[in-house]
Amino acid sequence: MTTPAASNHSDHYPPRADLEAAFQAVRRAKVPQVPDIVLSLRDELRRPDPDLIQAADLIAQDPAMTGQVLKTINSPLFASRTKISSIRQAVTLLGLRRLTNLVTAEAFSRLVGEREGGARLILDFIQEQARMAASVAALAPELTPDEAYLFGLMQGVGSLIFADLINDYGNEWTLQALTAPQDLMDYERRALGTDHVTVGFLLAGTWRLPEPVALAIYHQHTFEPPQGFDAHRRALIAVARLARILLALRRGIEDNPVLLDQRDWGLNELAVTPETWERCVARLLTDERGT
Known part of the structure; x- marks a missing residue:
């Protein structure tokens, strides 16, 4: 730890x-336990030149995560001016740091949801x-x-x-x-x-x-x-x-x-x-x- x-x-x-x-x-x-996707995205953020496409494709491999993150981004809570329909579009418009925050939040919520x-x-x-x-x-x-x-x-x-x-x-x-x-x-x-x-x-x-x-x-x-x-x-x-x-x-x-x-x-x-x-x-x- x-x-x-x-x-x-x-x-x-x-x-x-x-x-x-x-x-x-x-x-x-x-x-x-921290999901691999969160650790991988955090590692990517630490790179001098993060690969946005690779990070987006990593998220897109998890359809459930992709769907929930896009739902959150497009919700009134985040007041997106443009409807975002893909993770690649999200990383382009929001940046990798913001997208990683949302993935981390969704991963955490998913793991502690059964209480x-x-x-x-x-x-x-x-x-x-x-x-x-x-x-x-x-x-x-x-x-x-x-x-x-x-x-x-x-x-x-x-x-x-x-x-x-x-x-x-x-x-x-x-x-x-x-x-x-x-x-x-x-x-x-x-x-x-x-x-x-x-x-x-x-x-x-x-x-x-x-x-x-x-x-x-x-x-x-x-x-x-x-x-x-x-x-x-x-x-x-x-x-x-x-x-x-x-x-x-x-x-x-x-x-x-x-x-x-x-x-x-x-x-x-x-x-x-x-x-x-x-x-x-x-x-x-x-x-x-x-x-």
Whole structure:
């Protein structure tokens, strides 16, 4: 299992002991194995001159993957201006990085799709969060919807794994995930010696996600991200927080102090006015009710 490479900013990364505890927890869990197609596309992205046609043909070898990715690209969620009818056309119009994000997201969803009980509840929330993050990404010029969508899925993967390891985890998650994430992490550490953000960071390395994504997963609940975080990482966190605010509003949670602080931080980070945010809330919540 690989992890994102270390940097000079040691405070950005989980301590070694925390990573070791996360690794031990993951070894006991039903962790989805990374499909070869995802690894191959990530390897292609690392090349100085990626072969777009070869990458497109690799995806096209999986008809089910091809169909779902094209369906996602052409959905209202991604607001494509042109109907895209083939993977080769998609890679030409979107680029390999964006297409790889969508394939990764679809592969992840496919692997974790069969869940029951508390895990099913968590998975439904994660998928809803991903859709909302993709929509909120319109407020962040630094991000594309596919980046926000993939981040929305992957930031909750640790909680999904803990549902298989901790009895009644679903109940604790339901009570605390939205309004008291730090309390949820304390509960996780008492139970397993690790938390969902550290496990998420570890698995981001396994899935070869870009380092900014892995670090944003790890610091998703840190109110003020570490100094040195670039605009891209901060935007990922801001969009994810605003997506969670929208999910709370859908559940009738409006005046929670933790969520209000996160909302204000996210709006300030993205330089979004309260008026623009209110219009966004009205539009997205109406759209969600109509789907």
